[in-house]
Amino acid sequence: MPAQSPPPRTDSRPGGRSARIRAAVHQAVKELLTVEARDALTIPVIAARAGVHATTVYRRWGSVGELLADVATSRFSGDVVVPDTGSLREDLERYAYDLAKDLNDPDTLALVRAIVGTGGENAGVCRMERQRQLEAIIEREQTRGNETPAVERAVDALLAPLYYRAVFTEQPPSPEWARTLVAHLLPG
């Protein structure tokens, strides 16, 4: 049985065995998340599926929450291309559209929900990359010398309704609806 409190994590070594373990464990998590009405996602279950020792997983990730956060970091990095059309409105509409499309992917949704379920300190991973991308779009408009809403306001008006629908309702956000959110952020 794995220890209740995991030993301190060691740094992962690049390539070789370490990389193979990481790939196998990530793959196991993704597969387990696709199982409907799955049992609780625990480290022993994940380790068994990945074909590695549970202690290896405990040592490397410490908890299911941190492991999910690691999977999410790979998943959400560089997956959505930040648009650069020269128009803030157009950029935001395209960005909201693409994000909604991503949140309609059952695998994305299962991962986001599972991370939230681990307690919250890891849930930021799901949206930090999104917030940075939104910030980049807004800063570019400011560089062009134009007024923009504050990033926080854009988060409330765009990211919040997208994630709220994805996580709390049975209807994932439609890409077409997502575009309309921009009109409330940038009226006129």
Place this chain on the structure above:
Amino acid sequence: MPAQSPPPRTDSRPGGRSARIRAAVHQAVKELLTVEARDALTIPVIAARAGVHATTVYRRWGSVGELLADVATSRFSGDVVVPDTGSLREDLERYAYDLAKDLNDPDTLALVRAIVGTGGENAGVCRMERQRQLEAIIEREQTRGNETPAVERAVDALLAPLYYRAVFTEQPPSPEWARTLVAHLLPG
């Protein structure tokens, strides 16, 4: 060991033993949710803490998700009083303020996050009551013969940012900030 697929649930009988079991199981869930870095919330763990047989829990609730939804339904019913000041703006400001206060309660937050983590089909419970309350506020203003935003728009502008902050960030929504959301929904 409990069966993988639970038997069909029987109707719960009011009062007596049935009510005591429900109270004990609800209490066990609430206690387990307060444990930081808790192990996975599973029916055997919940049943052991409640002092009842796991099969009893499986038979009555079927899954952790449905059990959490039942706990949430009790928790979120009638807990926030819907304001009735005679002014839509004032009602919405008070309502957003009270909701933010509720979402700052670590027990509420832990319950909301845990339900989201069970996969989504149960997460609606967390917000259905809120959406109905928001609808009641808006309908009262319409009864007074005044124009109002659509309920869906109010959900996007008020509930979404509140839940997004609560679930995805480390800073739960402050009640003062929540009031300011109303200005974006009702400008001027």
